[in-house]
Amino acid sequence: xxxxxxxxADIYARSFAIIRAEADLSRIPADLExxxxxxxxxxxxxxxxxxxVFSPGAGAAGRAALAAGAPxxxxxxxxxMGITRSRLPANxxxxxxxxxxxxxxxxxQIDNTRSAAAVDLWRPRLAGAVVAIGxxxxxxxxxxxxxxxxxPRPALILGFPVGFVGAAESKAALAxxxxxxxxxVVRGRRGGSAMVGAAVxxxxxxxx
Amino acid sequence: xxxxxxxxADIYARSFAIIRAEADLSRIPADLExxxxxxxxxxxxxxxxxxxVFSPGAGAAGRAALAAGAPxxxxxxxxxMGITRSRLPANxxxxxxxxxxxxxxxxxQIDNTRSAAAVDLWRPRLAGAVVAIGxxxxxxxxxxxxxxxxxPRPALILGFPVGFVGAAESKAALAxxxxxxxxxVVRGRRGGSAMVGAAVxxxxxxxx
Numbered sequence: 366x367x368x369x370x371x372x373x374a375d376i377y378a379r380s381f382a383i384i385r386a387e388a389d390l391s392r393i394p395a396d397l398e399x400x401x402x403x404x405x406x407x408x409x410x411x412x413x414x415x416x417x418v419f420s421p422g423a424g425a426a427g428r429a430a431l432a433a434g435a436p437x438x439x440x441x442x443x444x445x446m447g448i449t450r451s452r453l454p455a456n457x458x459x460x461x462x463x464x465x466x467x468x469x470x471x472x473x474q475i476d477n478t479r480s481a482a483a484v485d486l487w488r489p490r491l492a493g494a495v496v497a498i499g500x501x502x503x504x505x506x507x508x509x510x511x512x513x514x515x516x517p518r519p520a521l522i523l524g525f526p527v528g529f530v531g532a533a534e535s536k537a538a539l540a541x542x543x544x545x546x547x548x549x550v551v552r553g554r555r556g557g558s559a560m561v562g563a564a565v566x567x568x569x570x571x572x573x
Numbered sequence: 574x575x576x577x578x579x580x581x582a583d584i585y586a587r588s589f590a591i592i593r594a595e596a597d598l599s600r601i602p603a604d605l606e607x608x609x610x611x612x613x614x615x616x617x618x619x620x621x622x623x624x625x626v627f628s629p630g631a632g633a634a635g636r637a638a639l640a641a642g643a644p645x646x647x648x649x650x651x652x653x654m655g656i657t658r659s660r661l662p663a664n665x666x667x668x669x670x671x672x673x674x675x676x677x678x679x680x681x682q683i684d685n686t687r688s689a690a691a692v693d694l695w696r697p698r699l700a701g702a703v704v705a706i707g708x709x710x711x712x713x714x715x716x717x718x719x720x721x722x723x724x725p726r727p728a729l730i731l732g733f734p735v736g737f738v739g740a741a742e743s744k745a746a747l748a749x750x751x752x753x754x755x756x757x758v759v760r761g762r763r764g765g766s767a768m769v770g771a772a773v774x775x776x777x778x779x780x781x
Binding site for chain 2: 366372373379380406407408409441442445447476529530531532535554556558
């Protein structure tokens with residue numbers, strides 16, 4: 366018999382307590398405290414909290430949108446799977462258009478990635494939505510282009526694309542000018558589906 | 574018009590080149606080089622390669638198993654979604670038992686998490702399988718318990734559970750005594766579905 370903790374609620378509680386003991390949360394507003402803790406939990410790195418950049422009231426905006434039934438628009442299916450449906454307050458739709466059959470041809474037409482083309486298909490659901498980008502920098506860049514071209518504004522952009530080409534740049538572009546849309550990003554190369562799913566899960570309910 | 578790279582193949586190639594320029598790969602055997610690079614790519618952190626621990630021939634064992642049609646056993650649906658089916662060499666089954674209806678009751682019976690109980694359901698497919706754990710430390714601990722109790726041996730264990738309670742410990746337990754099973758882990762708190770999915774994707778084909 367190996368000795369280890371086997372109670373899920375106990376494991377969660379201890380994890381969050383460790384993060385709160387180790388992380389510097391002094392800079393994080395109350396409406397993003399649980400989001401910051403959950404994002405750190407998702408990646409095992411309390412210092413990721415130091416890299417969160419956000420607009421004032423972003424957490425409140427996301428909570429209100431979800432409570433009002435806003436859909437969650439995801440850039441990949443891993444993000445979709447990272448969102449705990451039972452936490453969502455209004456049986457909210459969780460939408461990923463990446464595998465829509467129109468995407469490959471649309472990507473060719475706009476000369477961009479499939480992840481970017483999938484964002485074009487968000488348009489009918491974009492107004493007031495919670496956007497959760499956890500993979501593709503091109504999805505975030507494309508969303509900014511669509512907003513510049515007059516697309517409806519989402520309620521919140523959670524910008525967590527990850528990687529070495531465009532990730533830091535796309536998040537910096539959003540943080541510098543979010544086109545009036547509330548946002549949370551983790552600056553730099555870090556990010557990912559688990560982190561942005563955790564961010565949505567934190568905004569979905571106060572329950573830890 | 575925002576200026577950014579929009580060609581997926583170009584983005585991948587540049588990303589891998591950045592990782593190879595920044596990371597120390599001198600310690601990584603040839604059969605794990607692409608795995609190491611892809612794991613770093615998945616999380617945006619070249620230094621994660623410094624934390625990889627592995628048994629000799631683990632990469633070769635995983636490649637051979639996949640080529641022979643081994644199933645991939647995943648501890649959560651995010652891992653399942655992180656595996657690119659088109660890269661798999663033998664139309665391999667990708668299996669996640671976490672949402673099996675038997676799991677909640679089984680978890681109560683064994684007094685463990687649902688993630689651990691789901692591992693019990695792997696048993697009929699465990700012999701020669703590639704195990705991909707990217708979320709739950711209890712899944713990895715439970716697998717070690719089952720192996721100690723005589724369960725069939727998988728071909729490879731990719732141990733990438735993440736977090737603050739049990740993640741580092743479960744991976745250390747595997748690395749210290751892998752019960753004769755080839756393994757790759759990232760030691761410490763870091764890990765995740767994206768990393769372990771990337772590890773499977775690297776072993777699935779030589780194509781980058």
